[in-house]
Amino acid sequence: MVTIIKIGSSINRTINYNENKVKTGHAQCIEAGNYPVDLNKLTLSIKKKRFNKITSLNQNIKRNAMHITLNFSPLEHHSKETLIAIANTYMQRIGFARQPYLIYEHYDAAHQHLHVVTTYIKNDGNRMAIYNLAFRKSEPAREQIEERFGLIKAREQKPYNKFDLNSIPVKRIKYGETESKKAINIVLNYILNQYSYTNFKELNAILSQYNLTANRGRENSKTFQKRGLLYQILNKNGKPIGVPIKASDLDNQPTLTFLEEKFKSNMLKNADQQIRIKKIVDLYLLRSISLKHFTNTLLNHGIIVLKKDLSKGDEEITYIDSKTKCAISGDIPQKFIEKEINQAIDSQLSKKKIKSNLNNKNIKVKII
Structure with a gap:
């Protein structure tokens, strides 16, 4: 299961987005948490009024809407009852069990997924602690739910060829x-x-x-x-x-x-993921006899090497590791830039050529 948490400035707009999907037959509201009436009696007006009453208690918070999506593997399909149980459990695990929330099942993608609308303003007008919520509570909740409901794990989905x-x-x-x-x-x-x-x-x-x-x-x-x-x-x-x-x-x-929020959060976990790329690049950089050989070698280890020509004649390389799901570009140490790769490769080719010529003259040398 893959989770996404977005903070928005309009709870009404978030509800309208999901309700428009319902009107076109691409979604259905399957559960309403902490509402005073049953789901089948909920009108659009009541759905909005419940949230607007809470958000009005704290006018200082401009971005008060939370839009959460729970995405399941295309290889699995769950009943409506199971989806509701998963969503309710998730809201409880991240600390939102007492908040009002609406659960929508969407049908507009190849995989089963849910949209959950809620707010982090409490009934007393105070705000809930949502800083770094994705890593503090959402990720642990996701892992626990995967185990409890027997879901296909987001981090362990293995394709037929895990490096392709x-x-x-x-x-x-x-x-x-x-x-x-x-x-x-x-x-x-x-x-x-x-x-x-x-x-x-x-x-x-x-x-x-x-x-x-x-x-x-x-x-x-x-x-x-x-x-x-x-x-x-x-x-x-x-x-x-x-x-x-x-x-x-x-x-x-x-x-x-x-995306800017994702860039910041990814910086925290990217350091460990980069280690694998750097070790493999270090290991095979000087062993390769050509850039093509270097690229193919890394590909065998699940790392794709992409070269991009820049407007000023410069070039940059981006490494994409399909195993750790990590990418490294511009901020890579200088020795990983393509110019350095080509210099290292050319240097090695020159050494091999010199060694070959000297050997032909029966002169024994050791190239360091």
Whole structure:
């Protein structure tokens, strides 16, 4: 199970998003926690009134809406009763058992998933402690729920070839094959939560493996100035194709603010994940006879090496580890940049050539 927690500025807008899905037949409200009437008697007005009454108790908090999604593996399917039990247990484990909340089951993706709407303002107007909630309470709750309900574990899902990014249930997007918005949702639901990335370079390196990119627009554009974010499908040559889709129009609203929060939280756990990449790169950097050999060697260890040409003639490398779900780019130590790789490779080739020539003359040497 994969969990996502988002903080928003409008509880009404969050409810409207889910209710609009219900109207189009893409979702259903399956449970209402801590409401004074039964679910079948709840109107849209009552749903909003319950939250608005609480949020009005603390006018100082502008971002008071919480939108939580619980995502299950495409390989499993659960009854409505089980989904409700899972969601209720999750809310209890993260400390929200007494808060009002609405549970929606959505049907607009390839995998079963729930949306939970709630607020962190309590009945007395005080706010709940939500700092670092994802790591303090959500992750432990997820692990406990996976064990209790026998769910497929988020960290242990093994594809047929665990080092092949294309073998996971999420496939590369092919423009025109599936409705664009749906295809983008499926990829983002997986990548944004399974992988560790700390900036747009790393994120887009990962997304490019699925023919997708996140774009803020040019610095003088309205999109950039208003902190907007667009997602667009790429063709087989890595070029944008089709109409870009706003982050706010997607299921989980993976906006710039959401990503910036993910960048910060990923910084905390990325250090340990980077160790594996650095050890393997250190080990095979000088052993490789060419950049292609170096790349193929790392690929055998589940690390994809992506090279990007920059506008000023420079180049950068991003390493994507499909085992630890970690990406490293720009901030890698200088010796991991491609220029250093090529220098090391060229140096080694020169040594081998010198050694060969000297050996042909029956001169024994030791190259250090």
